[in-house]
Amino acid sequence: MTRMKALIGIICLSFLVAACAPVQPKREYVQRDDLKVDPEIRQSVQVQELLDKRVSLPSGGSLLRIQFSVQAYQDTNMEWAVTWFDEDGMVVPGVGEGYRPVRILRDQTRFFTATAPQEKAVSYQLHLREDRAP
Amino acid sequence: MMLNGTRSLMVAAVASLMLSACATHTRYVDPAADDGPVAMTLDYRDFERAADNAVQDLLSSGAVDNPSGERYIMAVSRITNDTMQRIDTDQLTKKIRVALLRSGKVVTTTAVGVDGAEDQMNQQARELRNNDEFDQSGVQQKGTLKAPDLSLSGKIIQRNHKVEDEQQVEYYFQLSLTDLKSGLAIWENETPIIKRGPNDTVAW
Amino acid sequence: MTFYSRSHRLLAALALIGLLSGCSVFQQRDEMARFNSAYDRGDYGLAASVMAVSDKSDSESKHVLQYLHRGEALRLEGDYQPSIDAFDRAEAGMKYLDAEGFASAASENVMSVLVNDSTRDYRALMSEAILVNTYKALSFLALGNDDYARVEFNRADDRTRRAVDFFSEEIAEQKRALQNDPANARTVQRSIDSGSMRSVIQSNYGDPSAWSVYPDYIVPASTYLYGLYFLANGGSDVQRAVTSLQRVSDMAPGNATVKADAELAEGLASGKLSRQDQPDRVWVVYENGLGPVLEEVRFDVPLFYSYHGDAQVILTGIALPRYRDRTAVSGHLSANAQTTADFAQMGKVIRTEMQERFPSVLTRAISAAVVKGLIQHKATESFGAAGQLGSIIYTLATTQADLRGWQAMPDHWEVARLERPADGRVELTDTLRGDLGTVSVPDQPYTLIYVKRPTAEAPATVMLLDLQGKRPGECLQLSGGGTPARPCAS
Incomplete structure (x- = not known):
């Protein structure tokens, strides 16, 4: 009986300790999805294509540019933003962090483009979410 | 009739008491997750959108990419505030300057300005x-x-209309980049921001 | 609860309301009298202090009138920034009243019908609001702040646009309000539509449709200054000067200066005239006299009640507000022998607005009369002669027209234009009273000499402004009679 209690005590304690230990983030580079669509709007819109290319500049450099198209099954207010990453996977800052609100009507397909703010951007993540503005 | 009057007075008084009781509290707003209401006036989101639009267009146009590989030097000329609000046009230009500097293509001179050195x-x-x-x-x-190669000028315009029972406020962020050597506008951009809301009162 | 005890309480409440409203009206009138006596003499410092708002934490909407009067007195003192602050608060108050929720507006309406219109927070006329922005624009020019001057001119222009929409809405609003209360509405509507009502109003009050009004709703002085500003600031905005100066010229067909300005703007906009070839110019705008004030017109009107199925006509008193012109300073102003000529009258602007508002003012006055008539009837039924007497006293005490208004506006505006003399000296003369004094105009292409003089007893306040807003202005008081010019703030 006492052994039983002690066992339970140890188990509880180990749970506690485990809870306190910090979760170690993965240190290596994670392959990110190019595209994230929030579940709230998956029912109403679909991303039909997502293209990227590098636009060459007069000095010989180039900038990453993406284009994507969205089709809606019903009138939808949504927002989108692109986050850019460099070779090491670090975020490349743009003008701001805000999302762009867009409204897509039923059966409408809209095309959007975005250009990276710096030449060092090599990858990106496009995020589509519900527009929650009141 | 009379009693209705007094009664509605009391109701109004009680309602106003209740309203004042639940006052809002102050909190921080995270620009990346701001789902707050939109005002008819210009707010930070509008400046950010206009600046973001302008910078993307400017960089991808190649207008500020020096074939020699060196950075261009840009001076900020006058951005006219033609709205009905007392805004500071630096809210727009600063964002553009920061992004251009980070891009490594353009550096802004603070030694030359319309009203003397910045x-x-x-x-x-x-x-x-x-x-x-x-x-x-x-x-x-x-x-x-260093003398500037380029000059950034522009205008923020506001036009209001009544659309049925609502008021439509149109803002246009117009920007031009002039090559000071030739005097030609080598890049131009306009970002319209249009809002529609109540027409009860003025849009400022 | 029996009808009796209810009615007792009601009568007591009414008596209290009547007393309170009477008090606030007298307080307001005393404040106005003190302001006017200082303002008419040109003692703007004292005038501003009369209208000081002691409790700044109070909502601006409660003190719109005070801020309006204070703002203009401070401006004439040359205290531009405090004047702008006061006008900003007045504007905030107006905005709050425009946008306030339905509940508080409705409770105010109940009060105003039960008591009188002066219990409502003061709702500024559109023309007053337009002038507020114009005065602020001039103050910003005086401070050399061109950016904010442009903002205020744009606001004045947008308010002009809104004014037209506003009028049609006020009428629609009144109709909606009537539909919410169908029983009284029928009485009110029948009374208003009746021929006898119309003739009673015409003989006692006058016919609003016969007033001399402007064909379009604009405040010509504001639109003119807006035009001058964009004429001076050129660039792509000169087209705005063309449109607005042309509009003012159409409203003041006899004025040669305004016509010449419109032509100048047109010439510059089309490229026929070159800005470089133009001489430096000076405009003298003279804001003259005291603007119109409201007076009360009381008379009896016939109301058509249907009571227990019988139609009855009851004669009841109503009180309506009517504008009365005050005085202007006789004579004109002459600047280096160029004499100013009239181009805009405040009374005409206000009557244009009042003509549009009149149906709603009349409806409110008659609604109040209908409600009070019913009270009288009920009180007589329940209390006999005593009740009748009480309710008549109540009706008399509370039947008052809303006579509030911004009294620092002028009677009219005049204008003259001249070339800037090489030495910059411009001599201002009152054509009847002689020499006022000399101002020296700095070397700049577009100068506005803005003169305001409420009465002949007051000195002329002269503001020397750079229309391009590059150089801060100067404010002088010229009394004439050999007294040298002195700076505005004493």
Whole structure:
């Protein structure tokens, strides 16, 4: 009986300790999805294509540019933003962090483009979410 | 009729008491997750959108990419505030300047401006020349300030209309980049921001 | 609860309301009298202090009138920034009243019908609001702040646009309000539509449709200054000067200066005239006299009640507000022998607005009369002669027209234009009273000499402004009679 209690005590304690230990983030580079669509709007819109290319500049450099198209099954207010990453996977800052609100009507397909703010951007993540503005 | 009047008065009084009881509290807003209401006036989101639009267009146009690989030097000329609000046009230009500087394509001079230098220290630091109190090896020499290649100018316009029972406010962020060598506008951009809301009162 | 005890309480409440409203009206009138006596003499410092708002934490909407009067007195003192602050608060108050929720507006309406219109927070006329922005624009020019001057001119222009929409809405609003209360509405509507009502109003009050009004709703002085500003600031905005100066010229067909200005703007906009070839110019705008004030017109009107199925006509008193012109300073102003000529009258502007508002003012006055008539009837039924007497006293005490208004507006505006003399000296003369004094105009292409003089007893306040807003202005008081010019703030 006492052994039983002690066992339970140890188990509880180990749970506690485990809870306190910090979760170690993965240190290596994670392959990110190019595209994230929030579940709230998956029912109403679909991303039909997502293209990227590098636009060459007069000095010989180039900038990453993406284009994507969205089709809606019903009138939808949504927002989108692109986050850019460099070779090491670090975020490349743009003008701001805000999302762009867009409204897509039923059966409408809209095309959007975005250009990276710096030449060092090599990858990106496009995020589509519900527009929650009141 | 009379009693209705007094009664509605009391109802209104009670309602106003209740309203004042649940006052809002102050909190921080995260620009990346701001789902707050939109005002008819210009707010930070509008400036950010306009600046973001302008910078993307400017960079991808190649207008600020120097074939020699060096950075262009840009001066900020006048951005006219043609709205009905007392805004500071630096809210727009600063965002553009920061993004352009980060891109490595353009650097802005603070020694030249429409109303004189943006940073007075450009001149004041040079007044130390021949002052015995200062180690002259660190004092700026003559002929070191760089003249601008490009000039950014523009206008923020506001036009209001009544659309049925609502008020429509149209803002246009217009920007031009002039090549000072030729006087030609080598890049131009307009970002419209349109809002529709109640027409009860003025849009400022 | 029996009808009796209810009615007792009601009568007591009414008596209290009547007393309170009477008090606030007298307080307001005393404040106005003190302001006017200082303002008419040109003692703007004192005038401004009369209208000081002691409790700044109070909502601006409660003190719109005070801020309006204070703002203009401070401006004439040359205290531009405090004047702008006061006008900003007045504007905030107006905005709050425009946008306030339905509940508080409705409770105010109940009060105003039960008591009188002066219990409502003061709702500024559109023309007053337009002038507020114009005065602020001039103050910003005086401070050399061109950016904010442009903002205020744009606001004045947008308010002009809104004014037209506003009028049609006020009428629709009144109709909606009537539909919410169908029983009284029928009485009110029948009374208003009746021929006898119309003739009673015409003989006692006058016919609003016969007033001399402007064909379009604009405040010509504001639109003119807006035009001058964009004429001076050129660039792509000169087209705005063309449109607005042309509009003012159409409203003041006899004025040669305004016509010449419109032509100048047109010439510059089309490229026929070159800005470089133009001489430096000086405009003298003279804001003259005291603007119209409201007076009360009381008379009896016939109301058509249907009571227990019988139609009855009851004669009841109503009180309506009517504008009365005050005085202007006789004579004109002459600047280096160029004499100013009239181009805009405040009374005409206000009557244009009042003509549009009149149906709603009349409806409110008659609604109040209908409600009070019913009270009288009920009180007589329940209390006999005593009740009747009480309710008549109540009706008399509370039947008052809303006579509030911004009294620092002028009677009219005049204008003259001249070339800037080489030495910059412009001599201002009152054509009847002689020499006022000399101002020296700085070397700048577009100068506005803005003169305001409420009465002949007051000195002329002269503001020397750079229309391009590059150089801060100067404010002088010229009394004439050999007294040298002195700076505005004493």
